[in-house]
Amino acid sequence: MQAKGRVFKYGDNIDTDVIIPARYLNATEGTELAKHCMEDIDKEFIHKVKKGDIIVGQKNFGCGSSREHAPLAIKCAGVSCVIAETFARIFYRNAINIGMPIIECPEAARSIEDGDEVEIDFDSGMIHNVTKNESYKGQAFPPFMQKIISAGGLIHYING
Amino acid sequence: MGMTMTQKILAAHAGFDKVEAGQLIEANLDMVLGNDITSPVAINEMKKMKNQTVFDKEKIALVMDHFIPNKDIKSAENCKCCRDFAREHEIVNYFDVGEMGIEHALLPEKGLVVAGDVVIGADSHTCTYGALGAFSTGGGSTDMAAAMATGKIWFKVPSALKFVLTGKPSKWVSGKDIILHIIGLIGVDGALYRSMEFVGDGIRHLSMDDRFTICNMAIEAGGKNGIFPVDEKAIAYMKEHADKPYQVYEADADAEYDAEYTIDLSTLKPTVAFPHLPENTKEVGSFGEVKIDQVVIGSCTNGRIQDIRQAAEIMKGRKVAKDVRCIVIPATQAIYLQAMREGLLEIFIEAGAVVSTPTCGPCLGGYMGILAAGERCVSTTNRNFVGRMGHVDSEVYLASPAVAAASAVTGMISCPCELGL
Ligand code: SF4
Numbered sequence: 018m019q020a021k022g023r024v025f026k027y028g029d030n031i032d033t034d035v036i037i038p039a040r041y042l043n044a045t046e047g048t049e050l051a052k053h054c055m056e057d058i059d060k061e062f063i064h065k066v067k068k069g070d071i072i073v074g075q076k077n078f079g080c081g082s083s084r085e086h087a088p089l090a091i092k093c094a095g096v097s098c099v100i101a102e103t104f105a106r107i108f109y110r111n112a113i114n115i116g117m118p119i120i121e122c123p124e125a126a127r128s129i130e131d132g133d134e135v136e137i138d139f140d141s142g143m144i145h146n147v148t149k150n151e152s153y154k155g156q157a158f159p160p161f162m163q164k165i166i167s168a169g170g171l172i173h174y175i176n177g
Numbered sequence: 178m179g180m181t182m183t184q185k186i187l188a189a190h191a192g193f194d195k196v197e198a199g200q201l202i203e204a205n206l207d208m209v210l211g212n213d214i215t216s217p218v219a220i221n222e223m224k225k226m227k228n229q230t231v232f233d234k235e236k237i238a239l240v241m242d243h244f245i246p247n248k249d250i251k252s253a254e255n256c257k258c259c260r261d262f263a264r265e266h267e268i269v270n271y272f273d274v275g276e277m278g279i280e281h282a283l284l285p286e287k288g289l290v291v292a293g294d295v296v297i298g299a300d301s302h303t304c305t306y307g308a309l310g311a312f313s314t315g316g317g318s319t320d321m322a323a324a325m326a327t328g329k330i331w332f333k334v335p336s337a338l339k340f341v342l343t344g345k346p347s348k349w350v351s352g353k354d355i356i357l358h359i360i361g362l363i364g365v366d367g368a369l370y371r372s373m374e375f376v377g378d379g380i381r382h383l384s385m386d387d388r389f390t391i392c393n394m395a396i397e398a399g400g401k402n403g404i405f406p407v408d409e410k411a412i413a414y415m416k417e418h419a420d421k422p423y424q425v426y427e428a429d430a431d432a433e434y435d436a437e438y439t440i441d442l443s444t445l446k447p448t449v450a451f452p453h454l455p456e457n458t459k460e461v462g463s464f465g466e467v468k469i470d471q472v473v474i475g476s477c478t479n480g481r482i483q484d485i486r487q488a489a490e491i492m493k494g495r496k497v498a499k500d501v502r503c504i505v506i507p508a509t510q511a512i513y514l515q516a517m518r519e520g521l522l523e524i525f526i527e528a529g530a531v532v533s534t535p536t537c538g539p540c541l542g543g544y545m546g547i548l549a550a551g552e553r554c555v556s557t558t559n560r561n562f563v564g565r566m567g568h569v570d571s572e573v574y575l576a577s578p579a580v581a582a583a584s585a586v587t588g589m590i591s592c593p594c595e596l597g598l
Pocket of ligand 1: 478
């Protein structure tokens with residue numbers, strides 16, 4: 018599994034309330050949620066993001082509520098992967114469970130800049146910054162999580 | 178090397194004698210929880226599954242609490258989706274308008290969670306039940322769907338932080354001040370992926386309501402769960418509320434912790450978290466005048482009877498300041514009724530506050546007290562993120578019910594001691 022795209026970079030503690038504000042939580046469809054993704058922190062995001070793009074956060078990305086609407090909004094906005102120094106634990110679970118790849122890599126989170134072009138290999142956890150010609154070693158997914166992600170999420174995984 | 182209390186509960190539910198931090202396990206569940214926001218997503222996910230039957234119709238709780246009585250057409254449709262699902266699958270523990278309450282106050286009150294249980298909820302504050310000596314943690318809607326269908330869920334066994342609480346807290350220091358102090362100490366990711374185990378002689382001074390508040394906010398330090406040992410108070414609570422048998426687990430003497438903190442409760446002061454993170458804590462008295470526009474007393478953190486009583490004690494015979502709106506929301510119907518019987522609701526209304534039917538309402542910026550740009554609110558809830566309670570330029574200050582009530586009276590963030598209490 019691989020991903021490639023341009024980076025949108027954010028800071029520490031990006032919480033689920035800014036990823037998808039509660040005022041939109043009466044919607045459940047990913048496409049509807051995606052329209053408001055990151056709205057409270059970056060109004061331009063949804064107009065600029067292209068399929069395959071990558072979000073880079075710093076510490077504790079996705080903290081706050083358990084709303085699966087958050088990784089879903091990001092996934093449906095076309096983002097192929099989120100890289101961060103650390104993720105909040107429920108966001109981590111939710112992302113895996115809906116088949117949205119995420120990688121913890123403090124070095125990449127620090128070094129990658131907004132607008133950089135980045136390639137990711139999920140099997141090895143290698144992150145390559147094409148713009149800067151640098152590589153960083155992120156955490157590879159344990160086989161069990163790879164199976165869930167490549168099945169397209171936990172439900173498809175359970176369905177076999 | 179021994180196991181922590183959390184690890185022991187998880188081992189028993191995964192069918193192992195022993196588990197270690199970092200191990201991926203599949204655990205059997207005693208209760209699966211969802212609310213009116215997360216359940217519809219889970220129900221949609223479940224419809225994609227080959228096996229669409231629920232694993233146990235008595236071990237699923239669906240609580241309508243975020244936007245009820247429904248605030249708009251979409252929230253009405255979400256509740257209807259839950260209601261139809263509950264009927265179709267004969268879900269025993271379905272709570273709608275009239276029987277409802279905020280999920281994390283309601284489940285312990287109804288005796289649906291007891292010591293030794295493993296509970297997953299599609300709501301981040303599911304960690305509240307650690308007060309009873311259960312392992313409970315929040316997940317997402319897909320977790321909930323998988324859990325409803327299979328009765329199992331994957332977990333990574335957490336390592337733990339140990340908090341040794343000693344001494345007796347002073348009069349206006351409650352569970353809220355203790356947990357805010359701890360989050361200020363370790364930060365919003367200080368317990369990331371870990372258990373927070375609370376021990377020490379100090380806990381005998383903490384009521385069950387204090388302990389629920391403390392465990393409720395474990396997630397605000399990034400924690401996977403918070404947990405208290407099971408003592409006489411916890412047993413008395415379960416005897417009063419639950420019929421189902423409980424199981425007491427204790428941490429091994431040689432259990433390993435990533436870090437240990439000793440906190441002398443007698444030295445703590447009423448504490449407030451400033452915008453926009455729960456870790457931005459300051460002791461009341463250590464900052465200048467902060468004028469406020471609104472006070473909210475309620476939520477799964479501080480909407481229990483002790484909280485309502487404490488706020489009423491302060492508001493009794495006093496008035497809400499002229500330019501302040503004060504909203505009191507008992508967390509469940511039973512708490513509302515109890516407060517009514519004790520004459521507490523009268524005290525609030527006479528003081529110029531409003532009292533609402535149980536709902537999450539303003540806590541997540543849903544309705545019933547949304548903030549305009551530039552407005553400040555002192556709230557007994559658990560999150561003060563940007564835009565949490567309304568406009569992105571509004572501010573939320575997290576505090577105990579005592580500080581919130583005193584602030585409603587003075588119109589600025591205040592300690593009850595400033596009112597001569
Ligand atoms: S009261 Fe607030 S924190 Fe608690 S369950 Fe409701 S929305 Fe969540």
